[in-house]
Amino acid sequence: MDLNTVIEIRDARHPAPWRPGDAWLAGGTYLFSEPQPHLRRLVDLGRTGWTPVALGPDGSLEIAATCTIAQLSRFAKDLAAEAAPLFEQxxxxxxxxxxxxxxxTVGGNLCTALPAGPMISLTAALDGECLLISQDGVRRRTRVADFVTGAGRQVLAEGELLRSITLPARALAGRTAFRQASLYGQGRSGVLVIGTWEPLDGSWALTVTASTVRPIRLRFSGPPAAEALREALDSAVADDEWFDDLHGLPEWRRHMTFRFAEEIRRGLTAR
Structure with missing residues (x-):
């Protein structure tokens, strides 16, 4: 879609004062999908040259905000980590x-903050941490599970940039289990639940996305009992946090979330 109110595109490598009507441009798949009448200038991140994905010396994984889904998929195929299959899923x-x-891009998926965003699911489940950079250069970090605060809402301040997401080595070494449901064969996720079990300290976690307006991540010191998991999940999600749109009613999303949570608890613990 043409953005006929945009009068300028600026290269992000050449800083200039942020002003009303500015927006970061990465892949642009959401930005150009619907009218954006409030925009006047796009700040293009396409030539920043950030390395899409890189393994750190400590075994952590840094994913640039500009990394495309195709680049992440290709990288994960050669990733020697227990959690590698989760990337492709x-x-x-x-x-x-x-x-x-x-x-x-991965960053665009997080910043759009749609409940069904699968890069939110992936990075929240692997205990990812976002690096944010403000217009005056101040850097801060926040967990992916806290970055998205609601349907279409996240913590970015005006002009603040999501630079990268870091996944810790301990999470990459963990076992994972994945469950997804949609009302249609080729439809948007209505429920996406991921379980992880980290070998270093035996901690166990469940991450719920798509069925809720924000990521819900429950962490336990070890595999929980069925009732403990159910009670924790019931307490963590308020009644108005079950997402409601044409891709699924809240009652269906809640039912499937609890069903998948128990399937994951049994399957992941038995491995």
């Missing part, structure tokens, strides 16, 4: 066209 949860697959 979440990438495929896009059910996207070839064009979207090669243009959409």
């Amino acid at each position: 979440c990438c495929r949860a896009f059910l996207a066209s070839f064009k979207i697959w090669n243009v959409a």
Whole structure:
């Protein structure tokens, strides 16, 4: 879609004062999908040259905000980590066209903050941490599970940039289990639940996305009993936090979330 109110595109490598009507441009798959009448200038991140994905010396994984879904998928195929299959499962949860697959970015998926965003699911489940940079250069970090605060809402301040997401080595070494449901064969995720079990300290976690307006991450010191998991999940999600749109009623999303949570608890613990 043409953004006919945009009168300028600026290269992000050449800083300039942020002003009303500015927006960061990465893949642009959401930005160009619907009218944006409030925009006047786009700040293009496409030539920043950030390394899409890199392993750190401590075994952690840094994913640049500009990393595309296709780049992440290719990298994960050669990733020697127990959690590697989860990357492809979440990438495929896009059910996207070839064009979207090669243009959409990890950072864009997080910043759009849609409940069904599978990069939110992936990075929240692996206890990811976002690096945010303000217009005056101040850096701060926040967990992915706290970055998204509601449907279409996140913690970015005006002009603040999501630079990267870091996944810790301990999470990459953990076992994972993935469950997803949609009302349609090729439809948007209505429920996406991920379980993780970290070998270093035996901690166990459940991450709920798509069925809720924000990521819900429950962490336990070890595999929980069925009743303990159910009570924790019931307490963590308020009645008005079950998402409601044409891709699923809140009652259905809640039912499937609890069902998948128990399936994951049994399957992941038995491995």
